[in-house]
Amino acid sequence: MNACTSLRTLVAPLLMVLALLGSPLQPAHAGSAPDVVRLTVVAGQDIQFTALTGEAGLPSGNVYGIAQDTQGFLWFATGDGLSRYDGYSLRTFRFDRDNANSLAHNTVVSILMGHNGVLWLGTTGGGVDRFDPVTETFTHHRHNPSSPTSLSSNSISRKGLLEDPQGVLWVGTNDSGLNRIDLLTGAVTYFRHDPKNANSLSSNNLESIYQDSERTLWIGTADAGLNRLDPVTGRITRYTSHPEDPHTLPNPRVHAVYEDRAGSGC
Structure with a gap:
């Protein structure tokens, strides 16, 4: 079973929630308040949740954002680096002072899947990083007081x-x-x-x-x-x-x- 298949298996219970609770909204009966809608509730099996914690390799309990790339991998913006989940295990990318192409700052508070398959990452002290999942390299966009074309802030x-x-x-x-x-x-x-x-x-x-x-x-x-x-x-x-x-x-x-x-x- 590859990473995409494993992730589909993991996400299936969440889709079931949508199937159970996402029935079309029904308009309220005549005489009801105009803003009232009714939900159709469908009986189903209990939903099981699986927790990804530090024991599973999650680097921080603070997860600020989640994105999924075109290959099916899940990416977590955390308080201690960027983590990739393949359905089996977690791999974390962190700042490395000896590697200029590493993550700019370990506190990643914002994550966005770009139109061309790259990840955009916002940090609290290192500006914005462009991450290429194929080459696994980070390109930095930071504030530079001496440059009028740099970011206005690193936060x-x-x-x-x-x-x-x-x-x-x-x-x-x-x-x-x-x-x-x-x-x-x-x-x-x-x-x-x-x-x-x-x-x-x-x-x-x-x-x-x-x-x-x-x-x-x-x-x-x-x-x-x-x-x-x-x-x-x-x-x-x-x-x-x-x-x-x-x-x-x-x-x-x-x-x-x-x-x-x-x-x-x-």
């Missing part, structure tokens, strides 16, 4: 990586705003908070990045609400939180953004 947000269809990597940081990296030319454009410019980001402390079906970017912050960015014009619109106004965001911290089938953001 990457947990939901701070997004690659769009135009070949642009968007990188959100914890302390220095948003980076737009043209993957073809390497050019970097910065979007930061400017207290004198109402059309700038509302904060440099970012939580999340999301692109909707119309390719508009939504940037959630840790302390100043939500930002809407038009990637063509670069124009930013702010959506802030004011407790006394019920028509604003209920909280200034926006952990994530999601677009439903109707095209509404949540």
Whole structure:
């Protein structure tokens, strides 16, 4: 049994959960509240869970993200390196001061499967790494104070990586705003908070990045609400939180953004 077959066996119970609980939503009966839906519950077998812990080789109990590559391997962004799971065992990649092509920093808080099969990794102190699973090498994108085209910060947000269809990597940081990296030319454009410019980001402390079906970017912050960015014009619109106004965001911290089938953001 190869790695892909083993992973399918591992994931099968999770798919069963979706089969049991993912039945089409049924509209509520007449007279019910308009926002009420009913779920059809189907009887089934108990679902068995298998824990991957330190005994199995997981380097840290903190797993910040999971991605699956085209070969079927699962990749875990952890507090102590990048781990690959083949359905049988775990292999971990860590920072090695004697190897310039090793992981930049062991605390990997964000992971994204790129369009061309590479992994993008966000770290808390080493910037962004591009990892090629075939050659098993890391290419670093870091902040360099003497370079105007480097990342604005080495501290990457947990939901701070997004690659769009135009070949642009968007990188959100914890302390220095948003980076737009043209993957073809390497050019970097910065979007930061400017207290004198109402059309700038509302904060440099970012939580999340999301692109909707119309390719508009939504940037959630840790302390100043939500930002809407038009990637063509670069124009930013702010959506802030004011407790006394019920028509604003209920909280200034926006952990994530999601677009439903109707095209509404949540």
